Amino acid sequence: MKKIYTLAMSLGLCALSSEVNAQIGAPFIHDPSTIVECDGKYYTFGTGGGGLISEDGWSWHSGAQRPGGGAAPDAMKIGDRYLIAYSATGGGLGGGHAGRVLTMWNKTLDPSSPDFKFTEAIEVASSETDEDCDAIDAGLLLDPNTGKLWLTYGTYFGFIRLVELDPKTGERVKGNKALDIAIDCEATDLIYKDGWYYLLGTHGTCCDGVNSTYNIVVGRSKKVTGPYLDNMGRDMIKGGGKMVINASERLAGPGHFGRVVIEDGVEKMSCHFEADFDQGGRSTLGIRPLLWRNGWPVAGELLRQGCYEIESERRGYSLELSVDFVRLEVPRRGGFGGMMGFGGFGGFGANRPANGQPGAPQGAPQPGNRPAGAPQGAPAGFGGMGGFGAAPQGAARPAQAQEAPKPIAQQRLIDVWDSWPKGNIWARMGDYMARPHQKWTITEVTDSAGYLGGLYYKIQINGTDRALAVTDDAQVITVPKYTGANEQLWRIDQLTDGTYRIVPKVQKFEGLDIKGTIALVSAGDCTPALAQFDFSSDNSKWNLKYIFEENK
Amino acid sequence: MKKTLVLALSLGLCSLGSTANAQDSKYFAPATEKAMAPDDEGFIRRWLLLEPFNKPNRSNTPFVDSYIRDAFATNVPNPSPVTTLPSDGQKVKIGDQELTWHALDSKLFNAKLYRFATERELTKYGVVFWATTVINCTEDIPNVRMAVGSNSASMWWLDGKEAVILSGDRRMVQDDCLSPRLTLRKGRNVVTGAVINGPGMSDFCVRFINEDGSPVKNLTISVK
Numbered sequence: 001m002k003k004i005y006t007l008a009m010s011l012g013l014c015a016l017s018s019e020v021n022a023q024i025g026a027p028f029i030h031d032p033s034t035i036v037e038c039d040g041k042y043y044t045f046g047t048g049g050g051g052l053i054s055e056d057g058w059s060w061h062s063g064a065q066r067p068g069g070g071a072a073p074d075a076m077k078i079g080d081r082y083l084i085a086y087s088a089t090g091g092g093l094g095g096g097h098a099g100r101v102l103t104m105w106n107k108t109l110d111p112s113s114p115d116f117k118f119t120e121a122i123e124v125a126s127s128e129t130d131e132d133c134d135a136i137d138a139g140l141l142l143d144p145n146t147g148k149l150w151l152t153y154g155t156y157f158g159f160i161r162l163v164e165l166d167p168k169t170g171e172r173v174k175g176n177k178a179l180d181i182a183i184d185c186e187a188t189d190l191i192y193k194d195g196w197y198y199l200l201g202t203h204g205t206c207c208d209g210v211n212s213t214y215n216i217v218v219g220r221s222k223k224v225t226g227p228y229l230d231n232m233g234r235d236m237i238k239g240g241g242k243m244v245i246n247a248s249e250r251l252a253g254p255g256h257f258g259r260v261v262i263e264d265g266v267e268k269m270s271c272h273f274e275a276d277f278d279q280g281g282r283s284t285l286g287i288r289p290l291l292w293r294n295g296w297p298v299a300g301e302l303l304r305q306g307c308y309e310i311e312s313e314r315r316g317y318s319l320e321l322s323v324d325f326v327r328l329e330v331p332r333r334g335g336f337g338g339m340m341g342f343g344g345f346g347g348f349g350a351n352r353p354a355n356g357q358p359g360a361p362q363g364a365p366q367p368g369n370r371p372a373g374a375p376q377g378a379p380a381g382f383g384g385m386g387g388f389g390a391a392p393q394g395a396a397r398p399a400q401a402q403e404a405p406k407p408i409a410q411q412r413l414i415d416v417w418d419s420w421p422k423g424n425i426w427a428r429m430g431d432y433m434a435r436p437h438q439k440w441t442i443t444e445v446t447d448s449a450g451y452l453g454g455l456y457y458k459i460q461i462n463g464t465d466r467a468l469a470v471t472d473d474a475q476v477i478t479v480p481k482y483t484g485a486n487e488q489l490w491r492i493d494q495l496t497d498g499t500y501r502i503v504p505k506v507q508k509f510e511g512l513d514i515k516g517t518i519a520l521v522s523a524g525d526c527t528p529a530l531a532q533f534d535f536s537s538d539n540s541k542w543n544l545k546y547i548f549e550e551n552k
Numbered sequence: 553m554k555k556t557l558v559l560a561l562s563l564g565l566c567s568l569g570s571t572a573n574a575q576d577s578k579y580f581a582p583a584t585e586k587a588m589a590p591d592d593e594g595f596i597r598r599w600l601l602l603e604p605f606n607k608p609n610r611s612n613t614p615f616v617d618s619y620i621r622d623a624f625a626t627n628v629p630n631p632s633p634v635t636t637l638p639s640d641g642q643k644v645k646i647g648d649q650e651l652t653w654h655a656l657d658s659k660l661f662n663a664k665l666y667r668f669a670t671e672r673e674l675t676k677y678g679v680v681f682w683a684t685t686v687i688n689c690t691e692d693i694p695n696v697r698m699a700v701g702s703n704s705a706s707m708w709w710l711d712g713k714e715a716v717i718l719s720g721d722r723r724m725v726q727d728d729c730l731s732p733r734l735t736l737r738k739g740r741n742v743v744t745g746a747v748i749n750g751p752g753m754s755d756f757c758v759r760f761i762n763e764d765g766s767p768v769k770n771l772t773i774s775v776k
Contacts, residue, residue, distance in 0.1 A: 130670065132753075156723065156752050184703060184723035184753070205721040208613055213721065238661065238757070239701055239725030 024450075027052060027060035027285040031072035031137070031187060034258030035270045035287070035452070036082060038109040042452065044258075044270065044285065045073045045084065052285060058450025060285055065111045068102065068121055072137040072187055072256065078149070081105050083170050084118070085151060087136035099135030101125040101153050103170035124172040125153055125163050132158030133178075137256075141190035141197075142167060143224060150224055152199070155186035159237070160201060162190075162225065181226040182236035185217070187256040191297075196220045198297060199228040199236060200244060202255035210281050212253030212274035217241025218297055231296060245269070245288065245299035250277040254286060254299075260452065263517065265495045265535025267292075268453045269299055287453035289494035300494040302454065305443050306546055307462045309432055313499050313541035314522040317429035319468075321437040321461060321478060326416045328435075330408055411435050413463045427468060427476045429526045437461065439547055440468070445489060448505075456489040456505055458482050462547075474509035474530040476520065490520075492544075499541035501533055579667040583640065583655035587688075587772040594759035594767020595661040596685055596743070600638055600775045602629060603651040604669050604679035609750035612721035615705035620719055623680065624707050624746040633684040633744045634709050640775065646680075655775045662701075662724060662757035665747060669754075677751045684744040687760075688772045693736040696768050698743070701728040702756040706747040710734060715743075724755050727765075736760065736771065 029046035035057075036043050043064045045051035048071075051064030066073060066084060073086035082105065089099045102121040110116060127135035134157040141150045149167035154160035160182035164173040182188065185201030192198070198220045204213035219228035219236040227235045234240025245254045253274025260268040267290040276284040289300030310319040413436040420437070432438055439462040448456045459468040460482060467482040468490070482488055489505035502520040509530065512518070516532045521539045523529035534540050588598045605627055609615075628634070629644035629651065638644065640655035658664070663683065669676040698715045700708055703724040708715045708731070715731035722728070747756055760768035 158753060184725070203723055205613055208611075211613065234726050239723060239728070241725075 023054075023058060023060045023285050023287060024446075024455075025054070025059040025061045028062075028279070028282050029285050030272055030283045031256045032258065032270055032272050032285050033073045033075040033084070034140075034189070035260050035268075036075045036077055036109065038077075038082065039113075041110065043075070043109040045075055045086070046272075047071045047073075056449040057287070057452030058455050063111065064109065065116075067118055068104070070136070074138045074140045074189070074258070075109075076140050076142060078142060078167055081107055082109055083140065085124070085138035085140055085170075086121075087138060087153070088121075089136055096129050097127060097131065097134040097157050098129040099127045099133075099153075101135050101138050101151065103151075103165065105170060122171055124151060124165055124170070125161070125178065133161055133180075134158065135161075137187045139187075139189035140165075141192065141224070144192055148224075150190055152181070152188040152190055154182075154188065156184055159183055160185060160188050160199075179225055180237060181228055182219070184239050185236070185241065189257045189259070190224070191259045193292065193297075194295070196222065196295065197224045197228075199226070200257040200297070201236065201241060202257070203241060204246075204253065204255075206253075206255065206274070208253075208274070210252050210275040210277065213247070214253035214255035214274050215246035216244040216254055216257050216271060216299075218244050220295070242296055244297055245271065248301075251275070251284075251286065252277070259290060259297075262452065262493075263533075263535075265497070266493050266501070267496050269297070289453065290496065291494065291498050292496045293498070300498070303442065303457070303492050303494070303500075303544065304546065305441075305457070307439055307441050308547060309434075309438060309543075309545040310440050310459075310502075311432065311543040311545060312429050312522040312525075312528075313538040313543060315429075315525040316431075317522075317525055318432040318438050319427060319440065319528060319542075320430050320435075321420065321466075322426040322428045323416075323420045323437050325433075325435070326411065326419055328408075328411050417464075422480060424480070425466070425478045427478055427528050429522065429528060434547075436463070442492070442544070445484070447484070448489060451491055454491065454493065457492055458484075458488055459490055459502075470504045470506055470509070470530060472510055474512045474518075476528045476530065495535065495541065497541075500544050501540055502542055503533065504530065577659070577667070577671055579659055579664045579671070580656040581659060583657050583775050587774065588657065589772055590759060590767065590769050591661060592769075593661065594761065594769050596687070596758045596773055597658040597661070597663075598656070598773040598775060599658065599663055599683045599685050600633075600640065600653050600655050601663065601665070601668055602633070602638070602644070602653050602682040603672065604665070604675050604681050605629075605646045605649055605651060606675055606678065607680045607748060608678035609748070610678070612704040612750045612752070615720055615722075615748060617717060617719045620705045620707060620717070620748055623748055627680050628746075629682060633682055634712050637684060637686065637742055637776075661726075662755045665749070665754040665756065666752075676754075677749065679749055679754075681747045681749075681754065682745070683747070683756070684742060684775075686774045686776065687736060687741040687743060688774060689736045689738055689741065690770070692738050693760075693768060693770070695733045695763055696736055696760045697733060698731040698758065699727040699761050700730075700745070700756065700758050701725045702745075702747050703752070703754050704747070704749045706745055706756060708743065708745040708758070711737075711742050712744075724757060726757055727759075727761065730761070733763075736768070 031047040032044040042054040042057050045066045049069045052060040053063040054060045070088040075084050085103045087101050104121040105119045107115040127133045134155040139152040149165040159180040161178040162181045163178050164176045187202040189200045200218045204215045219230045221228045230240035230242045251273040254271040258270040269290040271286045273286045275281040291298050291300045441460050441462045442457050445456045465481045466478050467488045469479045469488045486505045491503040493501050514532045519533035521531045629646050638653040642653045665681045701724040704722045706718045716729050718729045
């Protein structure tokens with residue numbers, strides 16, 4: 001009965017398809033400002049005034065307040081205050097292009113706080129109605145090198161411009177002249193990383209719902225004033241730009257980039273999707289991992305739930321149950337060679353224990369040895385079906401040599417289940433052999449709070465209810481049944497280098513005094529542990545390798 | 553008043569019309585008789601531009617391939633610049649609209665069609681622009697590509713043969729779309745383009761590039 005049930009589970013889990021593509025709640029917004037944290041909550045402001053608030057970074061609701069209306073604000077914290085830049089206008093492509101960019105401050109973004117009060121907005125940039133610029137779509141950068149505050153603005157109507165503001169007052173620096181740094185994009189944002197300034201802008205068609213072709217591109221420069229070149233050396237003032245994110249299956253038209261650095265190696269980007277197919281085509285807030293590849297930012301993906309190999313970046317060993325390795329028995333065909341497609345090695349390997357203990361039949365050839373009677377010219381130990389190993393010594397070869405190799409079935413859960421202990425089982429790492437004790441189903445847990453840009457996952461041996469968990473004393477185990485306890489929930493962040501960190505929801509353990517984020521790490525090649533996340537160490541990184549349906 | 557003046561210039565002072573309007577322009581100067589080379593990056597800056605033809609579109613999203621092929625086939629001046637090189641100041645008709653060709657040198661790498669229209673107080677949105685120029689070569693230059701960026705959609709021909717099409721709601725991007733490999737023949741090669749735009753800015757940039765992406769610069773540009 002259990003076997004049947006397990007098999008059914010296995011088949012059922014393979015069909016996982018319902019996934020959350022974007023933030024939940026009511027994350028409806030257009031042109032979201034960079035997400036800012038204030039007193040434990042997250043805020044973003046949008047076009048038309050107002051904005052969204054989230055307590056966990058995953059579930060978003062309206063409630064943020066921004067006066068002034070207008071279009072496409074940006075926000076950032078400077079010292080103990082919050083600076084908002086926004087444009088009071090926004091005529092669209094065919095409308096007027098007399099624009100004004102304004103800034104204002106607030107001590108808090110929490111509308112319920114007694115300190116919540118915006119200063120009077122002041123104009124810091126403008127455009128005339130028929131100028132080669134439309135002064136809307138503000139983007140802010142506080143230069144980490146110089147402490148200078150920069151503002152970009154502009155749309156498809158002409159140039160994107162850069163001006164300098166005073167980080168103490170939010171006013172335009174006196175005498176500062178606007179620089180043209182890009183053309184034919186909008187919703188720009190400047191960011192800095194490792195000696196480069198990056199200018200991100202949105203291309204494509206805005207405001208056309210499911211047909212909006214909005215996409216975000218980037219160029220970079222060693223100087224904040226540009227020129228901003230793309231990966232092909234094209235200047236953004238000539239339309240250059242390298243893709244950061246574009247549409248995906250259920251989400252059309254990402255635009256209006258914002259960056260959030262959580263800690264070293266963990267970054268997120270915010271945007272809106274012009275249309276979320278699962279939300280009736282409404283414009284929704286998007287949060288994605290932000291990756292850096294060869295010095296260029298690119299959006300990562302929300303983790304797709306499904307079956308994975310969980311490989312440690314340390315050595316390449318994979319997370320598995322501490323259970324007996326169950327040999328995969330393969331029928332042999334006559335002689336010492338045959339089935340395995342590797343000459344005489346097939347007959348040998350088919351009976352060789354994993355640890356190399358004796359067990360091979362007498363007389364089996366060692367790999368690479370040429371048996372007596374092998375035809376001249378056949379490669380040693382590399383005959384396969386058509387080589388020397390396929391035929392018994394002295395037998396006529398042609399008939400067997402021409403028989404097509406038959407596929408070998410994967411080891412199934414049902415083949416090994418009974419050999420596993422029924423209680424808690426330790427987790428460990430081992431060399432991946434695509435066996436059931438090494439395949440993990442990662443599933444979103446939608447009834448739990450999330451975190452910035454994601455929700456928690458349960459990690460189970462594929463086809464079973466057995467779940468990866470932590471103990472009170474910070475050990476890594478598997479428990480026979482998932483209960484939804486916090487000890488069984490995991491946060492999974494794609495890191496800036498494309499690997500993942502796996503973080504238990506529980507962050508406090510007896511006798512474990514760690515100040516930073518506690519994550520699943522490789523303490524040794526084969527030993528998982530909980531320890532402080534360290535982006536500079538491969539011990540803290542994991543590769544999640546999706547296992548396709550036919551291989552589960 | 554200015555509109556009246558522009559109309560008068562347009563009607564009566566064909567070649568001077570271009571000169572008068574472009575003298576103070578940040579974007580264009582009247583084309584000169586002096587041979588013009590491509591700029592350092594190979595961009596073609598000398599063009600005969602036809603005043604915009606009204607083709608109302610509230611959005612650029614309809615500009616799929618079939619739409620713009622039809623639009624450019626239907627809204628072509630008579631005689632067509634694809635087959636007959638016009639001259640500076642020449643008046644042509646599209647439908648019942650009489651339009652004038654202007655020989656201009658762009659002061660920028662791109663030709664700002666929006667400004668070409670606004671400086672003459674002509675219709676700036678919902679229009680079709682035609683452009684043409686002559687590429688002069690002292691020898692055959694094989695295996696080059698015409699590289700175009702345009703805002704919004706456009707089509708381009710070399711010596712009457714379609715070279716490249718840029719469909720959709722386009723922004724002008726350098727080297728956005730390239731023609732197949734082609735040969736610039738010794739002598740004259742006529743490049744013709746049509747750009748369609750709904751709302752927003754409109755411009756284009758054209759150059760020829762070699763197999764390695766470097767600009768072709770051993771040519772001169774004229775409008776005769």
